[in-house]
Amino acid sequence: MNIAPMPPGRPKAFDSTEALRAALQVFWAKGFAATSIGDLTDATGLGRQSLYNEFGDKQKLFAAAIQNYRQCETATMASILRKEASTAERIREFFRVALDAHFDGHRRGCFLTSSIAIRSEIEPELAQLMDEAVNDLRRAFVKCIQDGIDSGEVSANMDPEALGMLFFTQAQGISVVGKCQRDRATLDRSIEALLATLK
Amino acid sequence: MNIAPMPPGRPKAFDSTEALRAALQVFWAKGFAATSIGDLTDATGLGRQSLYNEFGDKQKLFAAAIQNYRQCETATMASILRKEASTAERIREFFRVALDAHFDGHRRGCFLTSSIAIRSEIEPELAQLMDEAVNDLRRAFVKCIQDGIDSGEVSANMDPEALGMLFFTQAQGISVVGKCQRDRATLDRSIEALLATLK
DNA sequence: TCTATTTTTTACCAAACAGTCAAAAATACT
DNA sequence: AGTATTTTTGACTGTTTGGTAAAAAATAGA
Numbered sequence: 001m002n003i004a005p006m007p008p009g010r011p012k013a014f015d016s017t018e019a020l021r022a023a024l025q026v027f028w029a030k031g032f033a034a035t036s037i038g039d040l041t042d043a044t045g046l047g048r049q050s051l052y053n054e055f056g057d058k059q060k061l062f063a064a065a066i067q068n069y070r071q072c073e074t075a076t077m078a079s080i081l082r083k084e085a086s087t088a089e090r091i092r093e094f095f096r097v098a099l100d101a102h103f104d105g106h107r108r109g110c111f112l113t114s115s116i117a118i119r120s121e122i123e124p125e126l127a128q129l130m131d132e133a134v135n136d137l138r139r140a141f142v143k144c145i146q147d148g149i150d151s152g153e154v155s156a157n158m159d160p161e162a163l164g165m166l167f168f169t170q171a172q173g174i175s176v177v178g179k180c181q182r183d184r185a186t187l188d189r190s191i192e193a194l195l196a197t198l199k
Numbered sequence: 200m201n202i203a204p205m206p207p208g209r210p211k212a213f214d215s216t217e218a219l220r221a222a223l224q225v226f227w228a229k230g231f232a233a234t235s236i237g238d239l240t241d242a243t244g245l246g247r248q249s250l251y252n253e254f255g256d257k258q259k260l261f262a263a264a265i266q267n268y269r270q271c272e273t274a275t276m277a278s279i280l281r282k283e284a285s286t287a288e289r290i291r292e293f294f295r296v297a298l299d300a301h302f303d304g305h306r307r308g309c310f311l312t313s314s315i316a317i318r319s320e321i322e323p324e325l326a327q328l329m330d331e332a333v334n335d336l337r338r339a340f341v342k343c344i345q346d347g348i349d350s351g352e353v354s355a356n357m358d359p360e361a362l363g364m365l366f367f368t369q370a371q372g373i374s375v376v377g378k379c380q381r382d383r384a385t386l387d388r389s390i391e392a393l394l395a396t397l398k
Numbered sequence: 399t400c401t402a403t404t405t406t407t408t409a410c411c412a413a414a415c416a417g418t419c420a421a422a423a424a425t426a427c428t
Numbered sequence: 429a430g431t432a433t434t435t436t437t438g439a440c441t442g443t444t445t446g447g448t449a450a451a452a453a454a455t456a457g458a
Binding site for chain 3: 430438444
């Protein structure tokens with residue numbers, strides 16, 4: 001495998017995905033409409049023109065941020081639901097990690113959840129992108145339930161689509177509720193109550 | 200009881216709460232940051248100056264919209280949880296009404312849910328307002344569970360705070376998920392699965 | 399009809415906005 | 429060293445923004 005030959009012209013003074021991650025943080029913290037190009041150049045360190053050269057306009061950059069979030073954060077969370085463990089244990093771990101990240105850190109909730117909540121601020125073409133990204137997680141929940149049915153852990157009478165949707169919706173809800181509810185213990189107990197549906 | 204004496208000066212050409220409701224619709228549809236004063240004057244029919252005279256600035260108007268939503272929509276939904284029926288039946292009815300309104304109508308989700316999701320767009324003083332408003336609903340769920348425990352319908356081993364939080368979070372989640380999930384039937388079945396936690 | 403008071407209308411402002419252009423700077427290749 | 433190519437810099441544009449000022453219009457009471 002050859003190393004890519006150096007292209008002619010002045011080399012870029014920034015790392016593209018690093019800049020994208022910085023932009024994502026701003027969109028995540030402020031939302032699409034409330035984020036200005038100035039906010040983005042500040043956060044990325046890129047000059048205005050460099051930002052436009054690299055990512056196109058504000059909306060294209062937002063789309064790229066969604067994609068990056070999907071590939072990094074969403075994929076990581078979904079992978080928890082595919083671990084080698086019982087269905088209940090995987091789901092418990094999912095919510096534990098989600099709540100840890102939330103309460104120990106940013107308290108910003110899921111970027112996709114917030115983006116969907118304000119989707120009307122943005123163009124409809126982006127809506128589809130958000131739907132696809134968030135559906136990765138829903139499908140992962142459904143698959144996790146199905147695994148439990150296959151292994152006999154979960155009753156075969158159960159409806160994996162409905163149960164998957166239930167857990168998925170709860171995850172979305174927590175992303176919102178976590179912003180205005182600082183009592184984590186009650187949220188932990190509510191998840192334990194939810195896990196009882198598997199029995 | 201006397202009728203209010205007509206004040207001096209030119210009479211207002213609009214109804215204040217009617218204008219507020221129109222403004223609420225715009226904020227609900229577009230979000231705070233993406234709503235311009237022009238959008239608001241268009242929707243209310245008020246002149247720019249009349250809008251400022253009546254409601255103060257954009258943020259104060261948004262606060263008034265939240266209050267109105269709390270008193271109308273949130274209160275109506277919470278009252279379903281206090282009806283004369285079993286705990287399970289009240290909750291089932293709650294979600295039925297919520298999903299009916301969503302899928303038959305605007306598909307905009309709960310105004311409070313969306314506002315909380317983008318709360319960083321707005322001033323922190325408004326955050327408290329949103330928290331209080333949405334907590335009305337959480338408390339209504341807790342009370343509904345407690346009623347079930349008192350009547351013997353729900354096991355006394357259950358934790359009403361945790362279960363109330365569970366249902367409340369699910370309601371918030373549905374408000375988001377409903378925007379990108381057009382399969383209502385699965386949502387209905389997920390609610391039935393959730394109601395099984397009461398047994 | 400005149401005065402006091404309030405709302406409406408119209409015009410306006412400075413700031414912020416998204417996006418563009420053209421010149422300057424930095425590199426690879428010859 | 430010179431040329432081709434690309435990125436960076438900094439200025440610029442027309443528009444939209446939230447908010448305000450002042451005059452015009454509409455009413456009650458005298």
